[in-house]
Amino acid sequence: MHRFFYAALVVCITAVFARPAHAQSRTAATLTFAVDEEAQAREQLQRLLSEYDLDPWIVTTRIRIAAGEIPHSHPILTLNTKYLDDDLRQLATFLHEQMHWYESADAREAAVDRAIEDLRQRYPNPPDHEAIGTRSAYSTYLHLMVNGLTFDALRHLLGEAEARTLTNENPIYRWVNQRVLDDTEAIRAILDAHGLIIDPGAE
Ligand SMILES: [Zn+2]
16 A cells, blocks of 8 residues: 555656656656655565564654655654665664664653663763764763664574674664674663663563
8 A cells, every 4th residue: 555655656746847848857856766765665664564573672653764864763763765775774773763762761761861870880981972973972871772772672583693793784883883792791781670671572
């Protein structure tokens, strides 16, 4: 059903921009291309949702696909079309943004604060946030949590080896991800101590 809707949307937009008929503008061609890629990304996400049981890690069900935007979690979880040929990278990105929704739930605020305090004690001197691609020192600690939870999810879904390869090859958050890979159990124990581990067996 969705596929037909978006196919119709592509046709509709092309028709509007293709007039007058003497030349299709560059804008029309670019826009059609972007809309088409966004449709493909929607199909990719639907495929991932049917291939993997992602329910334990889905916190928000409102998802946008926007070509050219940097993936982000709020106010609406947004993915882009960069990984049309890389299902696992898109899966990891989707899980990462879902884990931001997970940690930002009001009910978890106190637990998250306490876990971040523990992470601060374990890593008292992280590199300058600008050098490692986080927005602030707080964001560095928050990403130790988010990326730790994402890695835990990937491990459940793909197995240890694939999860490690995927995390290691992620060009973003390298310092954070190295901590997650080197100190997997220590970070997991901190999250577990504050009830933040997601157990996919529990419903
Ligand atoms: Zn993030």
